[in-house]
Structure formats: C-alpha cells, structure tokens
Amino acid sequence: MKTIIQLNNITKGYNDRQILTGINIQVKEGDFIAIVGKSGAGKSTLMNILGLVEYWDEGEYIYRGISLKNKYDHYKIRLEEIGFVFQNYNLISSLSCRENILLPTLYYGGQTKELEKLAEQLNISHLLDTSVKVLSGGEKQRVGIARALILNPKLIIADEPTGNLDEENKLIVLDLLEKANENGCSIILITHDHLVAKRAKVLLELKGGKLHEKN
Numbered sequence: 582m583k584t585i586i587q588l589n590n591i592t593k594g595y596n597d598r599q600i601l602t603g604i605n606i607q608v609k610e611g612d613f614i615a616i617v618g619k620s621g622a623g624k625s626t627l628m629n630i631l632g633l634v635e636y637w638d639e640g641e642y643i644y645r646g647i648s649l650k651n652k653y654d655h656y657k658i659r660l661e662e663i664g665f666v667f668q669n670y671n672l673i674s675s676l677s678c679r680e681n682i683l684l685p686t687l688y689y690g691g692q693t694k695e696l697e698k699l700a701e702q703l704n705i706s707h708l709l710d711t712s713v714k715v716l717s718g719g720e721k722q723r724v725g726i727a728r729a730l731i732l733n734p735k736l737i738i739a740d741e742p743t744g745n746l747d748e749e750n751k752l753i754v755l756d757l758l759e760k761a762n763e764n765g766c767s768i769i770l771i772t773h774d775h776l777v778a779k780r781a782k783v784l785l786e787l788k789g790g791k792l793h794e795k796n
C-alpha cells in the first residue's frame with residue numbers, strides 16, 4: 582500500500598516545553614490507526630500537525646513523497662485530501678444539517694460525494710433540513726462524519742470522535758468509520774476508549790513525546 586503521510590522525527594513545543602520529542606509514523610492507504618495516551622501527552626497536537634492545521638518545529642513531514650515546507654499553509658492538501666471529525670462535532674449551530682455537510686464544498690469546485698446518497702448511508706436523510714441545534718450527540722456526529730466525507734478524503738483524522746457518545750451511538754459511529762475505511766479511506770483517530778482502540782488495525786501509544794507500538 583502507498584504511503585500517504587510520513588513523519589520523520591517531528592518535534593513540537595510550546596514556550597520551551599517539549600510536547601512531541603521525535604514522532605515517527607507512516608500513514609498508508611487502507612490504514613486504520615488508533616492513538617492512545619494520557620491527558621496532556623500531545624495527542625491533539627499531533628493530530629493537528631498530521632492534519633496540517635498546526636506547524637511543527639523540527640523534523641520532516643512527507644506527503645505522498647513530497648517533503649512539505651513548514652510555516653506554509655498547505656490548505657489544498659488539507660481541503661482536498663483530509664476530512665476532520667471532532668469530539669465536540671464543531672458544527673455551526675445556526676445552520677441546517679445539509680448546510681453544515683456542504684460547508685467544505687463552498688471553497689471547492691471539484692468532485693464531491695452525492696449528498697443524498699451519503700446521508701442515506703449515515704441514516705440522516707430525514708434530518709437534512711433540520712437545524713443541528715436540535716440533534717442528539719449521535720446525530721451530530723453522523724453529520725460531522727458526512728461533512729468529513731463529502732469531498733471524498735483519502736484520510737480521516739478524528740480527535741476522540743466517540744468521546745461524547747453513549748454506547749449505542751459509539752458503535753454506530755465506529756461502524757461508519759470502519760465502512761469508510763473499507764471503502765478505501767485511511768483513518769487515524771485518538772481515543773481514550775479501549776473498545777474503540779481495539780477496533781483499529783494498528784494501536785499506538787503517545788508517551789514521552791514519542792509513539793510506541795501497543796498490542
């Protein structure tokens with residue numbers, strides 16, 4: 582399988598405090614990677630760097646064989662290749678589900694997934710014209726996943742996607758991520774939940790600013 586992202590010895594600190602001390606990871610096509618680690622270990626920081634929303638200090642970020650320049654906005658890769666899912670959903674509450682899902686397409690004239698079909702797969706067709714304000718957590722996260730998938734990303738980066746969900750909705754969201762993975766989308770997620778971690782193909786722990794394989 583082809584490598585999408587490779588990080589070599591990536592470091593990151595805030596105010597002289599080193600958070601990531603040497604991150605090495607390869608994200609390949611078809612991967613489903615879970616990252617666990619204590620609170621404050623730097624998991625979100627790592628995800629933000631992987632998703633090109635935050636800069637790194639030292640080390641190399643290689644995207645599909647090309648070494649990316651630090652301190653440069655790689656918005657095109659972020660927009661066209663990566664879908665984000667968040668624990669607190671990050672939906673715009675004044676908009677409907679349909680409008681939220683279509684947000685990434687406003688800046689992009691390329692190939693999008695058919696909204697109706699996607700909504701059907703995620704079982705939110707009946708909610709498309711409803712305000713996201715009135716949705717349950719599980720429904721909100723399904724809208725969040727639809728928004729992440731609308732531009733056919735190659736990679737989904739999910740920061741605690743099931744953290745706010747009850748058991749039933751957790752399983753629904755996990756099944757949806759697994760289905761996206763079967764359809765060729767690589768997944769990398771952070772979780773505190775061992776059940777979620779077990780469903781991933783690769784489990785890594787962030788500890789002491791480095792990633793360690795965990796079985």
Ligand SMILES: Nc1ncnc2c1ncn2[C@@H]1O[C@H](COP(=O)(O)OP(=O)(O)OP(=O)(O)O)[C@@H](O)[C@H]1O
Nearest residue numbers: 595596600618619620621622623624625626627771
């Ligand atoms: N923008 C920032 N400026 C200063 N410090 C920051 C910033 N972002 C994160 N930190 C610090 O970096 C450390 C790692 O934060 P991060 O959110 O990556 O951890 P985490 O492993 O995701 O934690 P949690 O599981 O609690 O969400 C924390 O001590 C945090 O306070």
